Amino acid sequence: MYDRRHVLRGAAAMGLGTMFMGGVAWSRPTTPVRAILPSATHDTLGVKVLLDTPPSSAPVLKINGRAVAARKMDADGYSWGFVQSGLSAGKPHELALADERGKALRAPWQLKTLPPPDSAPDHFRVLFFTCAGGDEAGGPDGYLPVTVRRALFDRALSFSPDLAVANGDHVYWDLDTALKYRRDPVRRAQTEELYRKIAWIDQDLAFDSETNRRSVNTVAARQIASIYEDRFASVPLIFITDDHDYYENDNAGTWGYSLPPRPFIFGLQQQTQALAYPIALGRPDWGNAYEAGTVETLKIGKLLDLAFFDCRRGWSTGPNAGVLFPKAEEFLLNHIRNSTAQQYFHVPSNPFGWTAGKLGEWYADGPSESSAFHNDKGYWQQGWFEQHQRLAAALGAQRGRAGISISGDMHASAISKISRSGDIDLSANPIHTILPGTIGTATQGFPSTVRGVFPWHPSALESEDVAKIEERNGFSIVDVYPDRVTVKQFRWRPPEPVAAIASLEPYASYTINRPA
Numbered sequence: 001m002y003d004r005r006h007v008l009r010g011a012a013a014m015g016l017g018t019m020f021m022g023g024v025a026w027s028r029p030t031t032p033v034r035a036i037l038p039s040a041t042h043d044t045l046g047v048k049v050l051l052d053t054p055p056s057s058a059p060v061l062k063i064n065g066r067a068v069a070a071r072k073m074d075a076d077g078y079s080w081g082f083v084q085s086g087l088s089a090g091k092p093h094e095l096a097l098a099d100e101r102g103k104a105l106r107a108p109w110q111l112k113t114l115p116p117p118d119s120a121p122d123h124f125r126v127l128f129f130t131c132a133g134g135d136e137a138g139g140p141d142g143y144l145p146v147t148v149r150r151a152l153f154d155r156a157l158s159f160s161p162d163l164a165v166a167n168g169d170h171v172y173w174d175l176d177t178a179l180k181y182r183r184d185p186v187r188r189a190q191t192e193e194l195y196r197k198i199a200w201i202d203q204d205l206a207f208d209s210e211t212n213r214r215s216v217n218t219v220a221a222r223q224i225a226s227i228y229e230d231r232f233a234s235v236p237l238i239f240i241t242d243d244h245d246y247y248e249n250d251n252a253g254t255w256g257y258s259l260p261p262r263p264f265i266f267g268l269q270q271q272t273q274a275l276a277y278p279i280a281l282g283r284p285d286w287g288n289a290y291e292a293g294t295v296e297t298l299k300i301g302k303l304l305d306l307a308f309f310d311c312r313r314g315w316s317t318g319p320n321a322g323v324l325f326p327k328a329e330e331f332l333l334n335h336i337r338n339s340t341a342q343q344y345f346h347v348p349s350n351p352f353g354w355t356a357g358k359l360g361e362w363y364a365d366g367p368s369e370s371s372a373f374h375n376d377k378g379y380w381q382q383g384w385f386e387q388h389q390r391l392a393a394a395l396g397a398q399r400g401r402a403g404i405s406i407s408g409d410m411h412a413s414a415i416s417k418i419s420r421s422g423d424i425d426l427s428a429n430p431i432h433t434i435l436p437g438t439i440g441t442a443t444q445g446f447p448s449t450v451r452g453v454f455p456w457h458p459s460a461l462e463s464e465d466v467a468k469i470e471e472r473n474g475f476s477i478v479d480v481y482p483d484r485v486t487v488k489q490f491r492w493r494p495p496e497p498v499a500a501i502a503s504l505e506p507y508a509s510y511t512i513n514r515p516a
Helices: 005-011 146-157 176-179 186-199 210-228 263-276 326-339 382-396 498-503
Strands: 033-039 045-051 060-063 066-068 071-074 079-084 093-099 109-112 125-128 164-166 237-240 295-300 304-309 345-348 403-406 413-421 431-434 461-471 473-480 483-492 508-513
Touching: 005 345, 033 210, 033 237, 045 060, 045 093, 045 263, 060 079, 060 304, 066 461, 071 186, 146 210, 146 431, 146 498, 164 304, 164 483, 176 186, 176 263, 210 263, 237 295, 237 304, 295 326, 295 431, 304 326, 326 345, 326 382, 345 382, 382 403, 382 431, 413 483, 413 508, 461 508, 473 508, 498 508
Parallel strands: 125 164, 164 237, 304 345, 345 403, 403 431
Antiparallel strands: 033 045, 045 079, 060 066, 060 093, 071 079, 093 109, 125 473, 295 304, 413 431, 413 461, 473 483, 483 508
16 A cells, blocks of 8 residues: 555656646646746846756756756756846847757747836836636635636736736645634635645645645646746746745734744745746845845836835734834835836735735724624734835835835725825825736635625725725736826626636726826
């Protein structure tokens, strides 16, 4: 009789994401390349390549005919990273991928570097979305089928964005919060059954044990690679982490706080990142990768600065509480004050401007008495809102630039303007807050269906809706010009026909003019 360890050892010879502990195959089993996830700056290209089966030797990526050094990104050899600097800015570059024998693994393609730092682009287009993860085996109230998520991506990519930003929740596979602390025993048992069928993570073993590596590989295969595949090969990607990316939800109880990530779940997140996130090229050099890994910036010539930040890893409690590390907050405040770009976006994993009564939000608001969901808001920290206030003040204090925040986490689409945040008067330069839309949610509204509450504006804010919040799937196309930013939101939700996605038109359109 085979024990589980024997089965897993034998599975190492199988293709990534093939039939594994009841799991399903990758979406394209006849193609050796399972996903291509690129990133870019003005002079550097990064490419993450995921393969179905570990090769005997490293694959070969050539940029403009010259081979780029390959880096094995995971212990088993499913993922390979390539970074080439010193390239001409703002130019398309020819990429070709082959195996160690020179056999093409894919048709050649082009990937463009971003504009030079001293250039003055007159237009740049960014695709924003959030919460693309989730296993389609999670049931009718769980996550959209992979094919539907691909359809949403394909419609978004039909608008030819220059950059795509995936803001958090790339995977949903919560451990303690799903198996021990949240919901009722029946739901926890159902979750455990699902996990054991597809990808069981054993916390009695090391996070990087063979068992857990195989499970992380399967989760990444089913929730990331299966939807991205190589459709973004010519569109640079930014991935921001959020709570579920650490294999937990943002909760607390007598047992403690689920975040910041304990070593085991941080190890799982790092494995997932190495395996299936695009290579981050814009991290600050602090000599502390743990803290620096929560921030990334990108500059588009003189036109646009973007600051992306994870509001989960830096959780702290007490008198100086924050959701960002102090160094990350200082960096972000200095970055916005020192930026000379014509436009500036804050892109946090945690939404500015709305609440669903969750513990980990910036705001003190909790769920209503009628909410069916467990309320752990008593563990919320006042310092989290005080940190929000410092960021809000910096956004509102900009001269000659609108305050713009495009957030993750909330499974909805919306646009509003914040004219007051606590005691901060923002009426002279309101913060335009955008929820870009979710890719993976399959419920008839989240958080309404699961948490029993509809998202609302926190009591500490004075806000005006521009595009009313809707719990629908979708994405936002943001066009950046020197004098304005135009936001187009696309929305869809079951039971609307899947075929309608291919011809989605903007549900809402809004222009943010640059102040004089």
